[in-house]
Amino acid sequence: MSGAEKGAVLILGAASDIARATARAYAAHGHPIQLAARNVDRLSADKADLETRSAVTVTLHELDALDTASHKGFVDGLPELPHIAVSAIGVLGDQGDNASDPDKATAIFRANFEGPASLFLVLANAMEARGSGTLIGISSVAGDRGRASNYIYGSAKAGFTAYLSGLRNRLAKKGVHVVTVLPGFVATAMTEGMDLNPRLTAQPEEVAQAILNAGEKRRDVVYVRGIWRLIMAVIRSIPEGIFKKTSI
Amino acid sequence: MTRLSGWGRFPVAACKTRRARSEADVAAALDTPLIARGNGRAYGDAALNPDPTLDMRGTDRMISFEAGTGVLVAEAGVLLADVIAAFLPRGWFPMVTPGTKFVTLGGAIAADVHGKNHHRDGSFRRCLDWIEVMGPEGEVTRTRPGDDLFDWTCGGMGLTGVILRAQLRLAPVATGWIEQEVRAAPTLDAAMDEMEMTLDRPYSVAWLDCLASGRDLGRSLIMLGRHADLSDLPAGKRAAPFATPDKTTRRLPFDLPPALLNSATLGTLNAAYYARGRRKTCKHLVDWDSYFYPLDTILDWNRGYGKRGFVQFQCVLPMETAREGMRALLKRISASGQGSFLSVLKRMGPAEGRFSFPMEGYTLALDFPATDRALDLMKRLDDIMTAFGGRQYLAKDARMEKRVLDASDPRAKAFAEMRAQQGLTGRFTSLQSERLGL
Known part of the structure; x- marks a missing residue:
């Protein structure tokens, strides 16, 4: 495929570190880029960056991930239905606050599950009708098992992981591919100040490369660093009676 | 933490x-x-x-590029590697580059880095149209060549404020290839004669066998280069002159055991490298990445010295004392039996700016494991360097004493006074600035 024929890539939640790295990686491969975020004007410097580095077309699109009623209009308003859509929408919050305040908990549920699931619902239907496309959802290893330290965020991500799995199943024969990306720890604004083991912590550029490869090779579920597959397999295998007494 | x-x-x-x-x-x-x-x-x-x-590194946006002139505006966290990836395919290359492409623009400005073309093209400051620096009260100043702030910031090691953005000029190139010529010089004098005779070459650097002694002292391979033109490429490569082989990067996955590096292994390596280079002295084409950044293909090569780490010693000696001074340094190193993986000798062009490292003369760069013995040897080298009127490169320095800096580089005092006057002391500070009293 020559550069001019490459399909557009839509980045949902385009202001995050992972989203920025992902947009760069796709732009470097010649894809036109659609950046979608709240207050999207703040991304004009990122648009200039992508256009300067890669000489591709970049468009900015206002998006409120929590306003599910607007999602159909949002997708219809894109300059073209993207070839690939990546959801980097997510909010971690503080587990202590999340677990004690129903409003905060609900906000985490909605931002990590409801919003991205609703957007993918609209995109999936449009891609199914077209008969092609790739949906890439960034979920989390926190969704692999609920733990005391992050189960509000983790349960929302578990919902999103299950949603992506179902969507993949539904669209497998319709020409639309669905990828679940599980980054593990990533050195981003979200985790700044946390004391993370460097061997378990990926850089945003590493996640971006994993996303690109997964889309290209039509992988289903991707752990960015392989060690997380092992860690989560162990964590999932601990019997509940023992697990409930641990503090992992 | x-x-x-x-x-x-x-x-x-x-x-x-x-x-x-x-x-x-x-x-x-x-x-x-x-x-x-x-x-x-x-x-x-x-x-x-x-x-x-x-x-x-989070401020790494490119802001604009003029395709006609090669003028780039970018934030300070952009890497030279990003600049090359974006613009070499369009026929542009950094005017000045150090030996690694993994430096940020801000770092290149703060250290006022130099490359293999310093004798002709000067240091990094020469490619800058302006830089923007944030001062201690958050004020942002756009400063240009000729301004005091510009002059102190290039080479000022980040101690004049935070470098935010820069406008730089890239150099037009016709291909991604370098025509390299290797010349063997059996002695230090021969190496320096050769470098004096090849001052018209765009790129020039010598790898030096720092363990050779006696009549072999200072034997070197001089590597000359220039950007290849389209007509220099074999017919098969002309259709895609910027397509160079993708480097398979390797990573040193663990610290090498210190015992691996001793005078016997290093002596053998150095001698073999010299012998190999001497046989290959004709002109040949090398891709830009192998030519400018041979070590970048081994990511984390700094682990080669083991857990304890390593220290670089890089000084420059003025023309008048360079021959005698280099001989004295090399004799001291050779006698110590503590070799260096990589010893580099380079002819530098005229000094510019008030606190940049380069001066007209010769620079020698060596690395040593951070052992007590090597640190002790470096103190001896400090004294020799000072006696011959040389100074050290702060981007490499990890251990120099304040008295050595004061004795060898009188500009340090003026720099520290300027910092005090401008209210920068105690606002922009590093372990190095504390150690050296800057």
Whole structure:
């Protein structure tokens, strides 16, 4: 495929570190880029960056991930239905606050599950009708098992992981591919100040490369660093009676 | 707190890092004394400050590029590797580049880095149209060549403020290839004669066998180069002149055991390298990455010296004393039996600026494991360097004493006075600036 024929890539939640790295990686491969975020004007410097580095077309699109009623209009308003859509929408919050305040908990549920699931619902239907496309959802290893330290965020991500799995199943024969990306720890604004083991912590550029490869090779579920597959397999295998007494 | 170090992994210090993603983040960090850090390629403690070290890699947006003139405006955290990836395919290459492409623009400006073309094209400052620097009160100044702030900031090791953005000129190139010519010089004098006779070559650097002694002292391979024209390429490569082989990068996955590096293994390696180079002295084409950045293909090569890390010693001696001084340095090193993986000799062009490293003469760069013995040897080298009127490169320095800097580089006093006058002392501070009283 020559550069001019490459399909557009839509980045949902385009202001995050992972989203920025992902947009760069796709732009470097010649894809036109659609950046979608709240207050999207703040991304004009990122648009200039992508256009300067890669000489591709970049468009900015206002998006409120929590306003599910607007999602159909949002997708219809894109300059073209993207070839690939990546959801980097997510909010971690503080587990202590999340677990004690129903409003905060609900906000985490909605931002990590409801919003991205609703957007993918609209995109999936449009891609199914077209008969092609790739949906890439960034979920989390926190969704692999609920733990005391992050189960509000983790349960929302578990919902999103299950949603992506179902969507993949539904669209497998319709020409639309669905990828679940599980980054593990990533050195981003979200985790700044946390004391993370460097061997378990990926850089945003590493996640971006994993996303690109997964889309290209039509992988289903991707752990960015392989060690997380092992860690989560162990964590999932601990019997509940023992697990409930641990503090992992 | 993270355990942070420079590229040499010596010294290591507990530092709180804060990542800046925007100008506002930089301004917000100014309430405590800080040093800005780029990609951590300075070897020693120049970009270490306990609380905080301001990580500028988050400000890495390119802002604009003029395809007709090769003028790029970019944020300070952009890597030279990014610049090359974006613009070499369009026929542009950095005017000045150090021996690694993994430096940020901010780091290149702060250290006023030089490359293999310093004798002709000067240091990094020469490709800059302007830079923007944030001062201690959050004020941003756009400063140009000729301004005081510009002059102190290029080579000022981040101690004049936080470098935010720059406009730089790239050089047009016709291909991604370098025509390289290797010449063997059996002695130090022969090497320096050769470099004097080839001053018209765009790129010139010598690899030196620092363990050779007696009549072999200073034997070198001189590597000359120029950007290849389209007509220099074999017919098969002309259709895609910027397509060079993708480097398979390797990573040193663990620290090598220190015992692997001793005078016997290094002596053998150095002798073999010299013998191999001597046989290959004709002109040949080398891709840009192998030519400018041979070590970048081994990511984390700094682990080759083991856990304890390593220290670079790089000084420049003026023309008048260069021959005698280099001989004295090499004799001292050779006698110690402590070799260096990589010893580089280079002819430098005229000095520019008030605190930049280069001066007209010869620069020698060596690395040593950070052992007591080697650190002791370096003190002896400090004295020799000072006696011959030389000075050291702060981007490499991790251990020089204040008295050595004061004795060898009288500009340091003026720099420190300027800092005090401008209210910069105690606002922009690194372990290096504390150690050297800058």
